Every structure is written in C-alpha cells, then in structure tokens.
Amino acid sequence: MIVKYIIRIFIFTTTLIASSASFADMRGSGDLGIIIERASGSIQIIETTNRTKLFNIDGLGDLSHASVVFSRDQRYGFVFGRDGGLTKVDVLAGKIVKRVVQGGNAIGGAISQDGKLVAVSNYEPGGVRVFDSQTLEMVADIPAKYGNGLLSKTVGLVDAPGNKFIFSLYDAGETWIADFSASNTPKITKFKDIGDQPYDGLITPDARYYVAGLFGEDGLAMLDLWHPEKGVKRILDGYGRGEEPLPVYKMPHLEGWAAAGGNLFLPAIGRHEVLVVSASNWKEVARIPVHGQPVFAMARPDGRQIWVNFAHPKNDVLQVIDVDSMSIIKTFKPGRAILHMEFTPRGEQIWVSVRDRNVVEVYDTETLKKITELPANTPSGIFLTARASRMGL
Amino acid sequence: MIVKYIIRIFIFTTTLIASSASFADMRGSGDLGIIIERASGSIQIIETTNRTKLFNIDGLGDLSHASVVFSRDQRYGFVFGRDGGLTKVDVLAGKIVKRVVQGGNAIGGAISQDGKLVAVSNYEPGGVRVFDSQTLEMVADIPAKYGNGLLSKTVGLVDAPGNKFIFSLYDAGETWIADFSASNTPKITKFKDIGDQPYDGLITPDARYYVAGLFGEDGLAMLDLWHPEKGVKRILDGYGRGEEPLPVYKMPHLEGWAAAGGNLFLPAIGRHEVLVVSASNWKEVARIPVHGQPVFAMARPDGRQIWVNFAHPKNDVLQVIDVDSMSIIKTFKPGRAILHMEFTPRGEQIWVSVRDRNVVEVYDTETLKKITELPANTPSGIFLTARASRMGL
Numbered sequence: 001m002i003v004k005y006i007i008r009i010f011i012f013t014t015t016l017i018a019s020s021a022s023f024a025d026m027r028g029s030g031d032l033g034i035i036i037e038r039a040s041g042s043i044q045i046i047e048t049t050n051r052t053k054l055f056n057i058d059g060l061g062d063l064s065h066a067s068v069v070f071s072r073d074q075r076y077g078f079v080f081g082r083d084g085g086l087t088k089v090d091v092l093a094g095k096i097v098k099r100v101v102q103g104g105n106a107i108g109g110a111i112s113q114d115g116k117l118v119a120v121s122n123y124e125p126g127g128v129r130v131f132d133s134q135t136l137e138m139v140a141d142i143p144a145k146y147g148n149g150l151l152s153k154t155v156g157l158v159d160a161p162g163n164k165f166i167f168s169l170y171d172a173g174e175t176w177i178a179d180f181s182a183s184n185t186p187k188i189t190k191f192k193d194i195g196d197q198p199y200d201g202l203i204t205p206d207a208r209y210y211v212a213g214l215f216g217e218d219g220l221a222m223l224d225l226w227h228p229e230k231g232v233k234r235i236l237d238g239y240g241r242g243e244e245p246l247p248v249y250k251m252p253h254l255e256g257w258a259a260a261g262g263n264l265f266l267p268a269i270g271r272h273e274v275l276v277v278s279a280s281n282w283k284e285v286a287r288i289p290v291h292g293q294p295v296f297a298m299a300r301p302d303g304r305q306i307w308v309n310f311a312h313p314k315n316d317v318l319q320v321i322d323v324d325s326m327s328i329i330k331t332f333k334p335g336r337a338i339l340h341m342e343f344t345p346r347g348e349q350i351w352v353s354v355r356d357r358n359v360v361e362v363y364d365t366e367t368l369k370k371i372t373e374l375p376a377n378t379p380s381g382i383f384l385t386a387r388a389s390r391m392g393l
Numbered sequence: 394m395i396v397k398y399i400i401r402i403f404i405f406t407t408t409l410i411a412s413s414a415s416f417a418d419m420r421g422s423g424d425l426g427i428i429i430e431r432a433s434g435s436i437q438i439i440e441t442t443n444r445t446k447l448f449n450i451d452g453l454g455d456l457s458h459a460s461v462v463f464s465r466d467q468r469y470g471f472v473f474g475r476d477g478g479l480t481k482v483d484v485l486a487g488k489i490v491k492r493v494v495q496g497g498n499a500i501g502g503a504i505s506q507d508g509k510l511v512a513v514s515n516y517e518p519g520g521v522r523v524f525d526s527q528t529l530e531m532v533a534d535i536p537a538k539y540g541n542g543l544l545s546k547t548v549g550l551v552d553a554p555g556n557k558f559i560f561s562l563y564d565a566g567e568t569w570i571a572d573f574s575a576s577n578t579p580k581i582t583k584f585k586d587i588g589d590q591p592y593d594g595l596i597t598p599d600a601r602y603y604v605a606g607l608f609g610e611d612g613l614a615m616l617d618l619w620h621p622e623k624g625v626k627r628i629l630d631g632y633g634r635g636e637e638p639l640p641v642y643k644m645p646h647l648e649g650w651a652a653a654g655g656n657l658f659l660p661a662i663g664r665h666e667v668l669v670v671s672a673s674n675w676k677e678v679a680r681i682p683v684h685g686q687p688v689f690a691m692a693r694p695d696g697r698q699i700w701v702n703f704a705h706p707k708n709d710v711l712q713v714i715d716v717d718s719m720s721i722i723k724t725f726k727p728g729r730a731i732l733h734m735e736f737t738p739r740g741e742q743i744w745v746s747v748r749d750r751n752v753v754e755v756y757d758t759e760t761l762k763k764i765t766e767l768p769a770n771t772p773s774g775i776f777l778t779a780r781a782s783r784m785g786l
Contacts, residue, residue, distance in 0.1 A: 026485050029421040030467030030781050049466055049508065072739075073442055074423030074467075092419050113741045115442070161695045161740060162759050181759060206654065207695040226697065226717050261599065262655055262673055280655055280673075302554045302600040302784060304619065324619050345782030346465075347554060348506045366555050366574060386782040388423050389738030391695060 029074040032091050033342070033384035035353070035360055036066045036079075037377040043079065044376060045091050048344050048351070048384065051362055051372050055094030061085040061101070067108045068383035069393070071133060072115035077383070078133070080109040086120055088136060091385065098136050102129050110159040113391065117180055119157060119165045126151035128167055128178065130186075139184040146172035156201020156212055156254065158392045160225055168198035168212045168221075175201070175212060175223055175232060194221040194232040202254040203392030204264065204279060211235070213254050213269060220266070222282060235282040240271050252311075253296050260303030260323045267294035267308070274308060274321065286326050291317045296340065299323075300365055301347035309338045318352060320368065330368050334361055339379070345386035353379035422467040425484050426735070426777035428746070428753055429472075430770040431456045436472065437769060438484050441737050441744070441777065444755055444765050448487030454478040454494070460501045461776035462786070464526060465508035470776070471526070473502040479513055481529060484778065491529050495522050503552040506784065510573055512550060512558045519544035521560055521571065523579075532577040539565035549594020549605055549647065551785045553618055561591035561605045561614075568594075568605060568616055568625060587614040587625040595647040596785030597657065597672060604628070606647050606662065613659070615675060628675040633664050645704075646689050653696030653716045660687030660701070667701060667714065679719055684710045689733065692716075693758055694740035702731045711745060713761065723761050727754055732772070738779035746772035 032054070035044040042058035060066075062083035069078050076097065079087040084103035089096055104124035111118050111133065119130045130140040144152040152169035160166050163180045175194050178186040196216025203210050203225075210223040219237040224230060252267035259265075263285055266275045274297050276286040292314030298307050306321040315337050320330040337355035344350075349371065352361045359373045360382065387393045425447070428437040435451035453459075455476035462471050469490065472480040477496035482489055497517035504511050504526065512523045523533040537545040545562035553559050556573045568587050571579040589609025596603050596618075605614045612630040617623060645660035652658075656678055659668045667690050669679040685707030691700050699714040708730050713723040730748035737743075742764065745754045752766045753775065780786045 025419060026468075028464065028466030028468030028485065029423055030463075030778065031465050047466070070423075071421065072424050072737075073421030073440070075419075075421030092421065113739045161697065163741075208654070208697075261601070304554065304601075344465075346506050346784050348556075385423065389779040389782055391739050 027092065029092055029385055031344075031385075032074070033351070033382060034068050034077050034079070034089070034091065035351075035376050035379050036063050036068075036381040036383075038063045038066065038355075038380040039378035041081075042377065043089065044374075045089075045094055046360075046374065048349060051349075051374065053374060057089060057094060057096060059096065060087050060099070063380070065107065065380075067381055068387075069109060069111040069118065070383075070385050070388035071111070072388055074385040074388045076133075077385075078109065078111065078118050080106055080120055082106060084120075084122065084124075086118070086131065086136060088133075100131075100136050102131070102138065107153075107155060108157055110157050110165055110393075111388075112159055112163045112165070112180060113161055114163055117163070117165075117184075119159075119178075121154045121157035121167055123153040126153050126169075126171070128154055128157060128165065130165070130178075130180070130184070140178075140180075140186055142176075142178055142186065142188065144169045144172065144176070146174065155199055156210075158201060158203045158210065160203060160210070161207050161391065166201070166203065166210050166223075166225075168194070168201050170197055170199060173198065173216075175210065175221065177225075177228065189228060191223060191228075191232045194223075195219065195234065199269075200252070200254040205259045205390075205392070207391040209279070211254065211264075213252070213266075215269065233282075236275060236277060236284055239268065239275060239284065239287075252294055260299045260306065263323075265297045265299065265306045265321070265323075267297045269293075274306065276326065288321055288326055288328070290321075290328070291319055291331065298341055298343065300350075301343055301345060305329075305365060307341050307350060309341060312337075315339075335359075340381045342382040342384055344384065345389075351382045351384075353382055355379060420485065422485055422778055424737075424778075425467070426744070426775060427461050427470050427472070427482070427484065428744075428769050428772050429456050429459045429461075429774040429776075431459065431748075431773040432771035434474075435770065436482065437767075438482075438487055439753075439767065441742060444742075444767065446767060450482060450487060450489060452489065453480050453492070456773070458500065458773075460774055461780075462502060462504040462511065463776075463778050463781035464504070465781055467778040467781045469526075470778075471502065471504065471511050473499055473513055475499065477513075477515065477517075479511070479524065479529060481526075493524075493529050495524070495531065500546075500548060501550055503550050503558055503786075504781075505552055505556045505558070505573060506554055507556055510556070510558075510577075512552075512571075514547045514550035514560055516546040519546050519562075519564070521547055521550060521558065523558070523571075523573070523577070533571075533573075533579055535569075535571055535579065535581065537562045537565070537569075539567065548592055549603075551594060551596045551603065553596060553603070554600050554784065559594070559596065559603050559616075559618075561587070561594050563590055563592060566591065566609075568603065568614065570618075570621065582621060584616060584621075584625045587616075588612065588627065592662075593645070593647040598652045598783075598785070600784040602672070604647065604657075606645070606659075608662065626675075629668060629670060629677055632661065632668060632677065632680075645687055653692045653699065656716075658690045658692065658699045658714070658716075660690045662686075667699065669719065681714055681719055681721070683714075683721070684712055684724065691734055691736065693743075694736055694738060698722075698758060700734050700743060702734060705730075708732075728752075733774045735775040735777055737777065738782075744775045744777075746775055748772060 103122035152171035292310035335357035496515035545564035591605035685703035728750035
C-alpha cells in the first residue's frame with residue numbers, strides 16, 4: 001500500500017520536475033556572446049540584456065588572435081585558435097561539444113551561408129580546411145599552392161552568397177574563390193597578381209565586393225563578385241604616395257569593416273588615418289586623422305558612428321568618429337591594450353575589451369557613457385551570436 | 394527498508410530526468426519563425442534549418458493583416474492582430490505568455506531599440522500605444538490628435554535608433570517622432586503637411602531615412618533623421634504624372650523595403666511598376682515593368698535579387714528581379730493569393746505564403762528551385778526571429 005502510494009508520488013513528481021527543469025533552462029540565444037580570454041585559453045559566455053556572465057569555459061588552447069563564428073540556430077560557437085584548434089562550443093549549455101586541432105598555426109575562419117560548413121584559414125600548413133559543422137569531420141582540404149609547389153599563408157577568409165568561401169594568399173599575391181554550392185569538392189577560381197602581400201580581406205555588407213588590404217603596396221585590391229570575369233582591380237592606389245610610411249606595430253584588421261552612408265571606412269596602414277572610400281565608385285572621399293595607427297574601424301549598425309582602436313604603443317585610446325561631420329566627437333582612455341569592440345546588433349551598446357585592466361567595458365552609444373564593466377581575464381575578441389545572421393563575418 | 398530503497402531510486406531518477414529534460418528541450422532560437430494563419434486566428438512556430446513545424450498555437454483573435462516583432466533574446470514574438478490584440482508568444486515553449494486587447498482596430502507595431510517597449514499603431518482609437526515588453530502593461534498612450542480634436546489613423550510605425558518610434562497620420566498628413574530615450578513619457582516631434590494620405594512608411598536599412606508613401610498624391614515624403622531640422626521633403630514627385638492611375642485593389646506595403654546596391658526598390662501605387670530610387674540623391678534611377686500592382690518588393694539580404702508579389706486579381710504570380718540587369722529573371726505561378734515572402738537572414742532560402750493552396754513554399758534563391766512546402770491554414774505573414782537584430786522592421 002505504502003509502496004503504491006510512494007510510486008504515485010514518484011510519477012507525479014518526476015513529471016513535474018521534468019517539465020519545470022525544461023522551462024527553467026530554456027532561453028533565447030539572440031542576446032548571447034563569447035568573450036575570448038587570451039592568456040588563459042578560456043572563454044566567457046555573456047548576455048547583453050542584463051549584461052551578465054553566464055558561463056566560464058576553459059581548455060581552448062592558444063587563443064591569441066582567436067575569432068568566432070556561430071551556427072545558424074545561434075546555439076553553437078566555433079572558436080578558431082592560433083594553435084590551429086577548432087572548438088565547437090554550446091553557448092546555451094556552456095560547454096565544449098568537440099575540439100579538433102586541424103592545423104599548426106591558424107588565422108580565423110568562416111561559416112558557409114547554409115551553415116553546414118566551417119572553414120579555417122591556416123598559416124601552417126598554408127591553405128584552407130573545411131569541416132562539417134555538425135561533426136567537425138574534415139570535408140575538404142585546399143592547400144594554397146603557388147610557384148614551385150610552395151604553400152602560402154592564407155588570410156582574409158570570408159563567406160559569400162552561394163555557399164562560397166573567399167580568401168587571399170599572402171605569399172603569392174592571389175585571391176581564390178572556393179565554391180561549395182554543388183558539392184563538398186569545391187570549384188576553385190584563382191585571381192593572380194592582385195598585389196603584394198595581401199594581409200587581410202573584407203566583404204562589403206551586401207556581400208558584393210571583396211577587398212584585400214596590401215602590406216607590400218600602397219593600395220587595396222577589389223573584386224566585384226557579381227562580375228568576377230572583370231578580375232581584381234586596384235583601388236586607392238598610392239593613398240600614401242610620397243610620404244614615408246610610419247612604423248606598423250600591429251596589422252590593421254579589415255574584417256571589422258565599417259560601411260556607413262554609402263562609404264567604407266578603412267584603417268590606413270602605416271598612417272594615422274581612417275580612409276573613407278565611396279562604395280559606388282571606389283574613389284577616396286576623405287581621410288580622417290586619428291590618434292594612431294588604427295586597428296579596427298567599426299561602424300555602429302546604423303552607420304552614424306565609427307569606433308576606432310589603435311596599435312601599440314597608442315593602444316590605450318578609443319575614438320568615436322561622427323559620420324555626418326566626419327570628425328572625432330569623443331576620445332576615451334579606458335586603459336592599456338584595447339583589443340576589440342563589438343556592437344549589439346541594433347547598435348545601442350558597444351562592448352570593449354581592455355586587456356591590461358582585465359575588464360570588458362560596455363558603453364551606451366547614444367550618450368557615450370559607460371553603462372557597466374565586467375571582469376574578464378585578459379579579454380581580447382568579443383563575438384555576439386547575432387553574427388550568425390550576417391554574411392562575411 | 395524497501396521504502397528507503399524506493400526513495401533512493403526516486404532521488405536518483407528525478408535528478409536524471411531533470412537534467413536530461415533540460416538538454417533535450419534546449420535549442421537555439423536563431424532559426425525560428427512564426428507563420429500567421431489568418432482565417433483560424435492561429436500561428437505556427439517553424440524552424441528553417443530542417444524546415445519543419447515545431448508548434449501550433451491558436452487563440453490569437455483576428456489575424457488578418459497581422460505582423461510580428463521579436464524580443465532581443467529572440468525567445469518571444471509579439472503578434473499584432475487586426476482586432477487590436479497584442480499577444481506575447483514564447484517561440485521556444487510554443488505557448489502564449491500573455492494577450493491583451495489594446496485597441497479596436499490595429500495595424501502593426503514595432504519594438505524599441507533596447508527591447509523594452511512594444512508600440513502598436515491603431516486605426517481605432519487613432520494613435521500609438523506603447524507597452525512594457527515584459528508585462529504588456531501600457532506605459533504610454535499617444536493619441537494622434539489633429540484639427541479640432543479629431544483622431545487620425547496611424548500608419549507606417551517603425552523603430553529608430555535612440556529608442557524612438559516614428560509613424561505617420563493618415564488622416565492628418567503628418568509624421569511624428571516619439572522619443573523614449575529619456576523616459577516613458579515620450580518627447581514628440583511633429584512634422585505637418587507632409588502630403589496627402591500617407592498610407593505606409595519605411596526606414597532605410599541604415600535607419601537614417603524615413604519614407605512615407607502617399608495615397609492621395611503622386612510622390613513620397615522623406616525625412617532625414619540625422620537632420621530632422623531640415624523637415625520632410627517630397628521625393629519622386631509626380632512619378633505617374635500625366636497617366637491615369639490604375640485601380641488599386643490592395644495597398645502596397647513599404648515595410649518590406651528593398652535596398653540593394655545603393656538604391657531603394659519601391660512598389661509603385663496605381664502602376665504596374667517597381668520604382669528604383671537612388672538612396673544618395675533620392676532621384677529616380679529606373680522603373681521596372683512588372684506583372685501587376687506590386688504589394689511587396691523585397692530584396693534578398695545581399696541585394697542581388699528583388700522578389701515581388703502582386704495585388705488581386707493578379708496575386709497568383711511571384712516575380713524575381715535581377716538587380717544587376719534590372720530585369721525579370723523568373724516568373725512563378727505557385728497558386729492564388731501569394732500574401733507574403735520572408736528571406737532567411739543570410740538569404741539562401743525564401744519562404745512564400747500561398748494562401749488559397751494552404752501551403753508555405755520554400756525556394757532556394759540561388760537555383761530558384763522549390764526545396765519543400767509545408768501545410769498551413771490560409772497562411773499570410775511569415776516572420777523569422779532574425780528580425781530581432783534589425784532596425785525598422
């Protein structure tokens with residue numbers, strides 16, 4: 001009798017617990033993000049609604065220069081480490097799902113338009129490797145062969161419409177398109193002689209133009225993906241002509257492109273300027289003098305402001321450019337080693353990594369006031385799940 | 394003894410069930426969406442990765458002309474019904490959280506940049522009401538007063554940066570900005586004499602320009618939100634000049650704006666054309682003849698294609714415009730009453746409601762082939778959670 005009674009309670013309670021547990025753990029994934037903690041090889045999962053930390057996860061290897069892309073359902077982040085590690089993280093459960101070391105020295109990655117493929121750009125061995133986003137099994141290996149069987153470092157890897165990946169060969173001066181629309185054996189299109197030492201690339205927000213920055217030359221290389229038959233064109237040729245380039249302590253990043261009001265805002269290389277280029281005719285519109293060698297120049301999602309950070313030794317400053325007047329409206333000094341910034345998708349907040357103070361600061365972009373700061377161990381990159389719905393990031 | 398043993402099993406099993414239930418029910422919310430089933434006052438929750446239905450929910454009242462916005466975490470959809478009903482739906486749990494009837498006759502809504510406020514545009518009583526997105530308690534009532542204490546229908550309600558809502562007064566020919574950045578008592582800025590009978594409005598993807606379509610005049614009214622002091626300007630004035638307007642069986646929609654390659658693509662009113670306007674100087678660039686009076690002209694997220702549906706009696710056709718050549722590359726006849734289309738955020742799929750066949754069709758936008766179709770009861774609007782990360786929708 002008593003046993004029967006206990007069994008009834010048991011059934012009732014387990015049903016209750018099962019359903020309440022499921023509701024308690026349920027949460028949307030639209031306001032989540034990953035903060036890279038580079039020195040400890042760990043990450044934080046954060047949320048931007050109440051601005052709190054949800055999880056700490058460690059064991060991700062060497063995370064210097066790490067970046068992240070997200071699955072189309074925004075549940076999983078794919079973390080690309082410097083040591084060639086590719087780690088799939090469940091941002092809702094706060095745990096590592098799988099980790100592979102796919103190369104010796106890697107520099108970022110991308111996820112295909114359909115979300116099925118994750119590509120990694122490698123310095124060592126030079127080339128791009130492509131993985132199934134479910135299993136992390138390798139489905140394609142694209143060695144960046146040039147000249148007499150040499151392998152180039154690959155840079156500026158982005159995704160593009162039609163399940164394509166685009167990247168450039170630093171040592172070879174080439175841009176390649178790998179088209180995965182028909183199968184996992186990609187169709188490769190190569191563009192040669194694009195310029196000397198492409199060091200990074202970007203795709204415009206409409207995913208039409210691919211632009212590679214050149215370290216060895218005074219200009220950039222542009223490919224119109226609607227008209228690949230027209231080849232790669234030089235833009236902003238000689239933008240620093242006749243002037244001695246300043247020393248470059250850190251390469252600028254182009255993947256943090258800034259498109260605003262029909263213009264692109266690009267960090268100049270070897271100059272303390274942000275270059276403004278028209279996205280309709282690719283001519284220089286203006287150049288805005290800034291505090292130092294810019295590293296990231298990032299547009300608020302509505303294009304009204306550009307936030308800029310700088311290379312060593314001037315990396316303790318953050319500047320805000322007003323796009324309408326093309327002038328600096330605010331200079332912050334949050335601390336040494338401001339490594340990265342990320343806007344919330346509708347632009348009301350910006351999250352800023354201040355490595356040497358071990359904090360991530362959050363600003364209101366309308367008032368330019370600090371809202372809060374969160375402790376983080378040597379924070380570098382900040383990546384929000386909203387990236388899942390954008391191309392070329 | 395046996396009781397103790399049963400209790401131990403009980404504790405062990407409940408723990409196990411609680412944790413397994415939580416993982417089983419956990420899912421990302423980035424690939425979800427809501428399909429409106431207008432005749433039955435019900436909705437479906439779907440996902441776009443495997444293209445399946447997850448839930449049916451009914452009891453949402455009159456859903457003719459219904460639309461949806463999403464919370465910033467993408468867990469909740471706010472469904473605006475024609476009968477003034479505002480229903481908060483948990484898209485992960487598949488259930489209604491709360492429902493209020495806030496007006497007598499409503500026409501769409503918007504969510505503030507910070508996600509805290511949901512605004513509803515009302516025909517009856519004319520004006521905008523604003524609700525706390527957590528509780529659905531009303532926090533502000535903005536009657537659209539004009540003339541001698543009359544109330545205007547409000548149309549073209551959108552959100553804008555700085556926690557603003559913008560809308561137009563159909564009967565008064567005005568555009569109003571309601572600024573909620575300082576408090577829930579909005580600062581209202583009114584623009585009078587913008588033109589006769591604004592019937593809908595849009596905000597450009599960069600959230601800089603607000604454009605109202607005019608039913609009573611041959612042109613549109615444009616406001617530069619970076620320079621509100623310059624007032625509202627007429628654009629495309631007399632675009633149908635000297636020609637007898639064709640009968641308008643259904644008003645075109647502007648909130649399905651299409652911006653591509655620096656141009657806006659707008660459905661003309663009373664003409665069988667899509668108008669192309671430069672977003673830099675607001676002059677007409679081209680007009681593209683189409684099958685009938687366009688209702689929605691929507692750009693694939695990369696701006697390479699515009700998909701257009703049409704008003705009764707030509708509403709059984711769907712056309713695809715190639716933006717590069719500005720010509721029609723495909724005409725589909727999926728069935729009568731094609732009421733709405735929605736792209737996945739990175740543009741690889743488009744979902745299309747075919748009301749009279751009781752299906753939603755899904756197309757691959759690269760091959761233009763149908764991937765699948767899902768049964769739905771008189772489907773109309775389709776709204777994906779990725780809208781949460783975009784302004785002005």
